Amino acid sequence: MSAIADQAGKSVTTAGESISQPPKGAGPMQKREARLAYTMLAPTFLIILAIVLGPLVANFWISFKPVELGDLRAPKVLINERVKGKPKQAGDPATLEYRVRNSSQKNSIANAGFTDILPPGFTAQQLPDACSLKGIDIQCDLGTLEGKAREKLVISGTVSDEYLGLRKPEKASKPVSYGDADSVLTNGTFTLENFRRVFDSDEFWSVLRVTFYYTIFGTAGALVLGLFAAQLLNTSFKGRGILRGLFLFPYVSPVIAVAFTWVVLLDPFSGTLNALLTKMGVLAEPVNFFGQRAVDLHLFGTSFEFPLALSTVIAFEAWRYFPLSFLFILARMQSVSTDIYEAAEMDGATPMQQFWYISLPQLMGILSVLFLLRFIWTFNKFDDIFLLTGGNAGTRTLTVDVYEQGFALSNLGVGAAVAVVVFVVLVTFATLFIRFSTKEEGL
Amino acid sequence: MRLLNSYVLSALSGAVWGFLAMIVIGVTLTLITGELAIPQVGAAVLASALGALFTHLWDGKAASAGQKYAPAVIILLALLAATFGAPFALPLSVEPLWQLLALVSFVAITFWSNRQTMADTPKGTLTRYEKEVVFLRVAKGVGFVIFTVMVALPFYVMVMTSLKSQQQLLGNPLDLSIDLSGGLSGMFRSYVELFTQFNFGTYLTVSAIVSVATVILTLLFSVPGAYAVSRLNFPGRSWMSRSVLLIYMVPAIVLVIPLYAVFSQLGLRNSLTGLLIVYPATTIPVALYMLQGYFKGLPAELEEAGLMDGLSRLGVILKITLPLSLPALASVSLYVFMIAWNEFLFAFMFLDDPDIFTLSRGVVSLNSSEVPRQHLMAGAVIATVPVLGIFLWFERFLVQGLTAGSVKG
Structure with missing residues (x-):
C-alpha cells in the first residue's frame, strides 16, 4: 500500500512541472488574501458580536436569573x-x-x-x-x-x-x-421561576394568540394592499411618479409621527374620523377604535365579537407596510416581458385571465418571499402597538409583553424569558425562510 | 349575464362614480370649510348614472358638440333636482364659493369618468373581454381614490391639527381648514412653542448628529466587510454572506434587556455614545448585505487592471470600487439615515436626559394629557418633514435602497 502511495506521490512531483495540476491546500497568495479578508471583516464581526450575539446569549442568561430592574444598581x-x-x-x-x-x-x-x-x-x-x-x-x-x-x-x-x-x-x-x-446578574444563582411565571399566567396564551392574529393578518393585509397598489401603478400615466412617492409616505415617515397621527385621527372625543362618521349619520355614537377590546356585531342573524382594537392595530400595520410590498411587486411586474401579454391578447385572453394566469403565477415567488420576510418583521414589531395602544384592549403581543414584564413590572428576568420565547418562535420561521430563499432567487 | 349589456353597464359604472365622487367631495368640503356637508349619496348616484347612460347613448363619431356635453348638464340638473337645490345639504348662503367649486368638480369628475369608462365600448351586448375592460377601469378608478385618500388623509390631519389652537380643535373637530385670522404667528404658535419651551431645537440637532454619525460609522464598517465578502476568497465566505441576512432578523426587543443591563453598568445607557454603538450595529448587516450585492455586480476586471498597474488593495477600493459604486453608497446612506432618524425603541429605553433626546424620544415625551394635541402633531410634523424631504429629493436612490435592503423594517 505504502509503496503505491509513494510511487503515486513521486509521479505527481515529477510530472508536476509538465502537467499542470491544481495546487493542493492554500498557497501563500491565498493565505494572504484570506488574512486580508478577515482583517476587513473583523470590525464588523466584533461589533455584531458585542451588540447582537453577546446580548442574545446574555438574554438567555438573564432569563434564568431572579433579577429585577432595581438590582441593576450594584x-x-x-x-x-x-x-x-x-x-x-x-x-x-x-x-x-x-x-x-x-x-x-x-x-x-x-x-x-x-x-x-x-x-x-x-x-x-x-x-x-x-x-x-x-x-x-x-x-x-x-x-x-x-x-x-x-x-x-x-x-x-x-x-x-x-x-x-x-x-x-x-x-x-x-x-x-x-x-x-455580589451582583445578581453575575453570581451563580439560577431559577426557572421566570419561565414558570410566563407559562403559568393565563395571559400568556391569549398574548400568543393575539401575536399570531396580528402577524398573519397584518402581513397579509400589507401584501394584498401592496399588490393592488402595484396593479394601479403598473401603467404609465401623468403623475405616476408623484403617486408612487405619495404611496411610500407611510413607510418612510417616523413611526412615532404616523402612530400618534392615527391616535389623534381616531380619537373618540376630538378625532376627525369619529366626528365625521357621527355627524354624517353613519355611526350613532363615537367608537373608541384603540381603546375598545371588542364590539358585538350582528350579521345575518348571528352575533359575534369583533376584536376592535386589534383590528385597528392590524389596519395600521397594513397601512404602514403596504408600500414595501408595493415596491417589490411593482419592480417584479415591470421586469416581466410584455411579449407574453401580447401573445395572450392575440389568443383572446381577457384582462382578468391575463392577471390570473400570467401575472399572478409570475408574482408567486416574490409574494411568498415577501410574506415570510414581512411575517418575521411583523412578528418582531414592537413600536407600532406600543405607541398606538400600549398593549391594552387586547392588543398585547409578545414583544410588547417583553417590555411590560421587564420594565413596566420591573421584572427583567421574566421579560427576558418572554424574549426567549420570541426568539425561539422566530428561529423556527427563520429556518423556514432559509428553506424558501434557496429556491427563490433574487433576495 | 346577458342582461349586463352596455347600457346597464354604463349606468352601473356611473352610479359607482357618483357615489365615490359625492363622498369624497362632501367630506373634503366639510374638512376644508368646517361646515357639515352631508353627502347626498342617493341623488349623486342617480344623477351620475343618468349622465353615464346618456354619455354612452350619444357617444359615437356622429355625435354633435351639443350631444357630447349635454350629459354634464343632465348630471347637474338631476343632482340639483333630486336634492332640492342643496347638493351638500347646506343652504346655498353658507360658503357659496366652496359649494360652487364642489358642485362644479362633482359634475366635471363624474362626467369625465363616465366618458373614460365607456370609451371605445360598443353599444348593445358585450363580449366578456369588453365587460372586463369596463370593470377594470372602474376598479382602477376606485382604487386610486381609496389609496390616495387612505395615504393622504392622516398626513393632512397631522399638518392641519398642528396649525390649530386648543379651542378650535375642541370646538369643531371637523374644521381642518387653514385659519388665517390669527396671522402666521397664530398658525405656527405650536411650532414656536415647541422650539422655545420644549427644547425641540436641541432634539433636532441631536437627531441630525446621531443619524449622520450612524451613516458614517455604518459605511466605515460595512464597506470593507462588503468588499471582502464580494471580492476576496476565504474559507467561510458563503457562510458569511448568508449569516449576515440572519443577523438582521434578530428582533431588537430581544436585545433590549441585556443591552439595558450592561449599558447601565457601564454608564453608557443615558448617553449618545451608547446610541452610537447600538445604531450602527443594527444597520451594518443591512448595509453590508446591500453593498456586497452591488460590488458583485461590478466588473472584477477593472480592479484586476488596477492591481496589475501597481495599486494596493486599499488603492483599488478607494480609487476604483468606491467611485463606481456611488449610487449604491447613496442609497445605503439614505436608507441607514432613515432607519436611524426613525428609530424609536432604543432611544426610548436609553435616554432619560432631555438634553440628549432624539426627535423620536422628544415626541414621545409630548404624549401626555398635559400637552395639547396640536403640540404633539407639530412635533410629529417636525420629525417627519426632514426625512420626507430627503426622501422626495433623493427618491430614486432611496427607492433603490428600499428594494435592495428593506427586507428589514
Whole structure:
C-alpha cells in the first residue's frame, strides 16, 4: 500500500512541472488574501458580536436569573462623616463619626470598608477595633455588610488651632469606600421561576394568540394592499411618479409621527374620523377604535365579537407596510416581458385571465418571499402597538409583553424569558425562510 | 349575464362614480370649510348614472358638440333636482364659493369618468373581454381614490391639527381648514412653542448628529466587510454572506434587556455614545448585505487592471470600487439615515436626559394629557418633514435602497 502511495506521490512531483495540476491546500497568495479578508471583516464581526450575539446569549442568561430592574444598581457602601463635640481651644477633645450604610436592602457586601484622611489638626487618640491609622491615613475594614446594615464608627481625639480655624473640617477629605458586592446578574444563582411565571399566567396564551392574529393578518393585509397598489401603478400615466412617492409616505415617515397621527385621527372625543362618521349619520355614537377590546356585531342573524382594537392595530400595520410590498411587486411586474401579454391578447385572453394566469403565477415567488420576510418583521414589531395602544384592549403581543414584564413590572428576568420565547418562535420561521430563499432567487 | 349589456353597464359604472365622487367631495368640503356637508349619496348616484347612460347613448363619431356635453348638464340638473337645490345639504348662503367649486368638480369628475369608462365600448351586448375592460377601469378608478385618500388623509390631519389652537380643535373637530385670522404667528404658535419651551431645537440637532454619525460609522464598517465578502476568497465566505441576512432578523426587543443591563453598568445607557454603538450595529448587516450585492455586480476586471498597474488593495477600493459604486453608497446612506432618524425603541429605553433626546424620544415625551394635541402633531410634523424631504429629493436612490435592503423594517 505504502509503496503505491509513494510511487503515486513521486509521479505527481515529477510530472508536476509538465502537467499542470491544481495546487493542493492554500498557497501563500491565498493565505494572504484570506488574512486580508478577515482583517476587513473583523470590525464588523466584533461589533455584531458585542451588540447582537453577546446580548442574545446574555438574554438567555438573564432569563434564568431572579433579577429585577432595581438590582441593576450594584449595592454600595455609603458613608456619612461628621465631627462632634464643641472644641473651644487647642487641645480640647472632639470626636469624628463615620456612619456606614449598605445602599441595598437585600444584598450583602463582602470585604466592605473605607479609607479617609483625618481632618487637618485632628489627632486621633482612640480608634475602633475595625480601624487602623497610618500617619493621617485612616482605614476601616468592616468585613461583610448585610443588606440594610448600618454601623457607626467613632474616633475620639484632640484638636489643634488649625482645626479650629476651619468651618467644616470634615469636608477637607471625602471617605473612599470599597467592597465586593455580589451582583445578581453575575453570581451563580439560577431559577426557572421566570419561565414558570410566563407559562403559568393565563395571559400568556391569549398574548400568543393575539401575536399570531396580528402577524398573519397584518402581513397579509400589507401584501394584498401592496399588490393592488402595484396593479394601479403598473401603467404609465401623468403623475405616476408623484403617486408612487405619495404611496411610500407611510413607510418612510417616523413611526412615532404616523402612530400618534392615527391616535389623534381616531380619537373618540376630538378625532376627525369619529366626528365625521357621527355627524354624517353613519355611526350613532363615537367608537373608541384603540381603546375598545371588542364590539358585538350582528350579521345575518348571528352575533359575534369583533376584536376592535386589534383590528385597528392590524389596519395600521397594513397601512404602514403596504408600500414595501408595493415596491417589490411593482419592480417584479415591470421586469416581466410584455411579449407574453401580447401573445395572450392575440389568443383572446381577457384582462382578468391575463392577471390570473400570467401575472399572478409570475408574482408567486416574490409574494411568498415577501410574506415570510414581512411575517418575521411583523412578528418582531414592537413600536407600532406600543405607541398606538400600549398593549391594552387586547392588543398585547409578545414583544410588547417583553417590555411590560421587564420594565413596566420591573421584572427583567421574566421579560427576558418572554424574549426567549420570541426568539425561539422566530428561529423556527427563520429556518423556514432559509428553506424558501434557496429556491427563490433574487433576495 | 346577458342582461349586463352596455347600457346597464354604463349606468352601473356611473352610479359607482357618483357615489365615490359625492363622498369624497362632501367630506373634503366639510374638512376644508368646517361646515357639515352631508353627502347626498342617493341623488349623486342617480344623477351620475343618468349622465353615464346618456354619455354612452350619444357617444359615437356622429355625435354633435351639443350631444357630447349635454350629459354634464343632465348630471347637474338631476343632482340639483333630486336634492332640492342643496347638493351638500347646506343652504346655498353658507360658503357659496366652496359649494360652487364642489358642485362644479362633482359634475366635471363624474362626467369625465363616465366618458373614460365607456370609451371605445360598443353599444348593445358585450363580449366578456369588453365587460372586463369596463370593470377594470372602474376598479382602477376606485382604487386610486381609496389609496390616495387612505395615504393622504392622516398626513393632512397631522399638518392641519398642528396649525390649530386648543379651542378650535375642541370646538369643531371637523374644521381642518387653514385659519388665517390669527396671522402666521397664530398658525405656527405650536411650532414656536415647541422650539422655545420644549427644547425641540436641541432634539433636532441631536437627531441630525446621531443619524449622520450612524451613516458614517455604518459605511466605515460595512464597506470593507462588503468588499471582502464580494471580492476576496476565504474559507467561510458563503457562510458569511448568508449569516449576515440572519443577523438582521434578530428582533431588537430581544436585545433590549441585556443591552439595558450592561449599558447601565457601564454608564453608557443615558448617553449618545451608547446610541452610537447600538445604531450602527443594527444597520451594518443591512448595509453590508446591500453593498456586497452591488460590488458583485461590478466588473472584477477593472480592479484586476488596477492591481496589475501597481495599486494596493486599499488603492483599488478607494480609487476604483468606491467611485463606481456611488449610487449604491447613496442609497445605503439614505436608507441607514432613515432607519436611524426613525428609530424609536432604543432611544426610548436609553435616554432619560432631555438634553440628549432624539426627535423620536422628544415626541414621545409630548404624549401626555398635559400637552395639547396640536403640540404633539407639530412635533410629529417636525420629525417627519426632514426625512420626507430627503426622501422626495433623493427618491430614486432611496427607492433603490428600499428594494435592495428593506427586507428589514
